[in-house]
Amino acid sequence: MCGIAGIIGTDASQKCLDSMLQKQQHRGPDYMGSWKDSNTFLGHNRLSIIDLSANSNQPFESNCGNYVLVFNGEIYNYIELKKELSFYNFKTSSDSEVLLASYIKWGKDCLHKFNGMFSFAIWHKNDQTLFAARDRFGVKPFYYHHSQNTLYFASEIKAIHAAGIPRNPNETVWASYFTYGSYGMPNETFWNQIEQLPGGHYLEHKNNQLVISKWYFFKEEVKKHQQKIISFEEAKSIYKTLLLDSISIRFRADVSVGFNISGGLDSSTLLAFVNQLEKGKNIKAYTFYTDDERYDELPWVEEMIGLTKNPLNKVLLSPKDKLREKVEFIAQHQDEPCGGIPTVAYSQIFKQARKQNSLVLLDGQGMDEQWAGYDYYTQNNNNTIQGISKSPFRPNVLESTFLKKAVKPNYPNFFKDDVLNKQYRDLFYTKIPRALRFNDRVSMAYSTELREPFLDYRLVEFAFAQPIEYKIKNGVQKYLLRELVSEFLSDKITYAPKRPLQTPQREWLGEELLDDVENAVYKLKNSNIATWFNFSELDKEVDKYREGDKDSSFHIWQWLNTSILN
Structure with missing residues (x-):
């Protein structure tokens, strides 16, 4: 890297x-x-x-x-x-x-x-x-x-x-x-x-x-797989073989290799298969937490680690520990807007890994997109953000001339099935491009290398091409993957629902970081891009957020992030 x-x-x-x-x-x-x-x-x-x-x-x-x-x-x-x-x-x-x-x-x-x-x-x-x-x-x-x-x-x-x-x-x-x-x-x-x-x-x-x-040409590669009709058990066996090989070749390095883990199915799958391949080597595992039981996945992580006995490095992100400086550091390293407090929390893993000379880390990015894991794959909408009940965007705060410059994204619909079109969109236009950019910058900010075994093209093409019922069955998403790892993981982990939030970003932006939000708005008012905003409307939105309208915090993060980059 x-x-x-x-x-x-x-x-x-x-x-x-x-x-x-x-x-x-x-x-x-x-x-x-x-x-x-x-x-x-x-x-x-x-x-x-x-x-x-x-x-x-x-x-x-x-x-x-x-x-x-x-x-x-x-x-x-x-x-x-x-x-x-x-x-x-x-x-x-x-x-x-x-x-x-x-x-x-x-x-x-x-x-x-x-x-x-x-x-x-x-x-x-x-x-x-x-x-x-x-x-x-x-x-x-x-x-x-x-x-x-x-x-x-x-x-x-x-x-x-x-x-x-x-x-x-x-x-x-x-x-x-x-x-x-x-x-x-x-x-x-x-x-x-x-x-x-x-x-x-x-x-x-x-x-x-x-x-x-x-x-x-992804579509052409997928078609090659779709022409071969195979049973569920055959698909499971083929995918397992590909998965083991993908993880194995990503351990090729002349430096220490570790991996990141959350309490979800994907990183738990990574943990299980890493330990199948690297038995007895005590590969270091890393996870972050915020000391807030409403969001932390630490109990699930510790349950998994209890089975495999990997050395676990727990990295705390606290609003009391120079959080504003961490936010600014990561935002500047990104060069463009990034994902929020979870991106900052994730960055601290790489900082700790570098201190411990773990120069290569693996993580579980890519499973949701290939096995249809996000909640909106089962809903009739065009959402790209999981776990929301109303729009996270606030175009009303934009000045009318600037607002007219916005172009609604138009993503291709190459497939007859709406789920496949959403998967394709997330792989090539939304979820994966964003995550890969965020992840590249936070790992490189601390001179460490991040590897993504689940984004091996062989895995993605094969999983994408499988019938929808292998991905979603009786309301259970990522069905084949859950069945595959059930022999290694407890039902509590294998069939746990996906948790959309991993940090108290909503609370922190309205409390511990509220002064920083208000300073960001002040900076925007006195910046070269002040003409972009209708600050009367923007101030109202900040007031509503302060008073408890916290269904989404993305718009608040946008303004904080923008003030740092401009």
């Missing part, structure tokens, strides 16, 4: 590249390297995970000297791929060199060979061409700015701003965020002139011409 950066064009300079690398140094504190050739500058921040030797530092040049790689992420199946690359004389035991050799042999088709999370760029010296790509679901980030004569790219938005690109808000994306809760389309960001390469796409750049192409 690292940071990559590059500048190609007449405005490129070493000074500019150095500024970009310094701004994202937290992504890779072990080594900062750069490479240049005429008007091409490539840079890398390294967090050493596989092959810790200096031989694997980047930018990495091929044996022939014609290709230069900067790479962020992991190719989990690099050991298997290496056996197919006998033509190449490997100098390291890293997955980075396997990636480069794969590109030399297969060209852009190498992408279909990779099982991993990746964002990389390869400079072809002879052709003076840049090839860059992002993994199927966009686990690892790739941001870019393309001007009339120069391309800039980096792992974080702040690095591109450090290169001198103005930090001007994209008002359409911001207005849509306040009005509909949208975080933008897969290519958009909250800042003008900075875009992101969507997951499952690649980029080619030559003579300052930029071409972006799609390489991962």
